[in-house]
Amino acid sequence: MSKGSMFAKPEPGYTTAGATGDTVVVLIGMRINHFWAVHHWGPVFFSMLKMLAELRRAPERGLRGRVLLTASPRTYYVVQYWESKEKLYTYAQEGFHRTVWAFANRKVKAGKARQHVGLWHETYIVPEGGYESIYFDMPPFGLAGATGMLPVEARGRHASQRLAHRSGAKGTSAKGTTAEVNAADESRAVDESPVEQSH
Known part of the structure; x- marks a missing residue:
C-alpha cells in the first residue's frame, strides 16, 4: 500500500503504473x-x-x-x-x-x-484505456504505489501509447498497437529528446 514515505527510494528513469482493468x-x-x-x-x-x-x-x-x-x-x-x-x-x-x-x-x-x-x-x-501515468526518478507513488511500477517501455513512452494499452489484448504489443509503435518510431527519428513531448 502506498504511504508516500519521504524516505522511499526513487526508481531511476521513466516508469509507469502497472494497473490493469478498471x-x-x-x-x-x-x-x-x-x-x-x-x-x-x-x-x-x-x-x-x-x-x-x-x-x-x-x-x-x-x-x-x-x-x-x-x-x-x-x-x-x-x-x-x-x-x-x-x-x-x-x-x-x-x-x-x-x-x-x-x-x-x-x-x-x-x-x-x-x-x-x-x-x-x-x-x-x-475503465482501462481511460488512464495512464508517467513518473521520473520517483519512488512508487499514487497509482504506481497501489498497483506496482513498471519501466515506461512496458506501456509506451508516449501518453497515447499508454492510453491504448490493453492487458492481454491480441495484436497489441507492450508498447501499444503496431501502428502506434511505428508512429512513435517515426516521431523519435525527428525528435531525439529523451523526454516525451506529451505527458
Missing part, C-alpha cells in the same frame, strides 16, 4: 469551516486516520493504496485506489466507516452539525 479512485476529505471548533473537526480528522489504519490491517477489504494530501490549511483529503467498486461499496456499509457516518447523520438530524466542518467525497470508476 481503476477505482476515491477522493475523500474534510474542510475546517471554523478553526476554533476543534471539538467538532478534530474527531473527524482522527476518524479518517482510524479508518485508514483499519483498512491497512485488512488488505482483503480492497484498499490498494492511498495518498494523504492537503489543498489548503482548511482542507485535507485522501486519494484512495480500490481493488473494485464492489469492495468499496461493501466497506462503505461496514466497519468503522459505517459507525462514523451513522454518528454524523445523527448530528445532522439533531441540528447539531452547525457547519463547523465540511465532509465530501468523489468516486471515479475509470
Whole structure:
C-alpha cells in the first residue's frame, strides 16, 4: 500500500503504473469551516486516520493504496485506489466507516452539525484505456504505489501509447498497437529528446 514515505527510494528513469482493468479512485476529505471548533473537526480528522489504519490491517477489504494530501490549511483529503467498486461499496456499509457516518447523520438530524466542518467525497470508476501515468526518478507513488511500477517501455513512452494499452489484448504489443509503435518510431527519428513531448 502506498504511504508516500519521504524516505522511499526513487526508481531511476521513466516508469509507469502497472494497473490493469478498471481503476477505482476515491477522493475523500474534510474542510475546517471554523478553526476554533476543534471539538467538532478534530474527531473527524482522527476518524479518517482510524479508518485508514483499519483498512491497512485488512488488505482483503480492497484498499490498494492511498495518498494523504492537503489543498489548503482548511482542507485535507485522501486519494484512495480500490481493488473494485464492489469492495468499496461493501466497506462503505461496514466497519468503522459505517459507525462514523451513522454518528454524523445523527448530528445532522439533531441540528447539531452547525457547519463547523465540511465532509465530501468523489468516486471515479475509470475503465482501462481511460488512464495512464508517467513518473521520473520517483519512488512508487499514487497509482504506481497501489498497483506496482513498471519501466515506461512496458506501456509506451508516449501518453497515447499508454492510453491504448490493453492487458492481454491480441495484436497489441507492450508498447501499444503496431501502428502506434511505428508512429512513435517515426516521431523519435525527428525528435531525439529523451523526454516525451506529451505527458
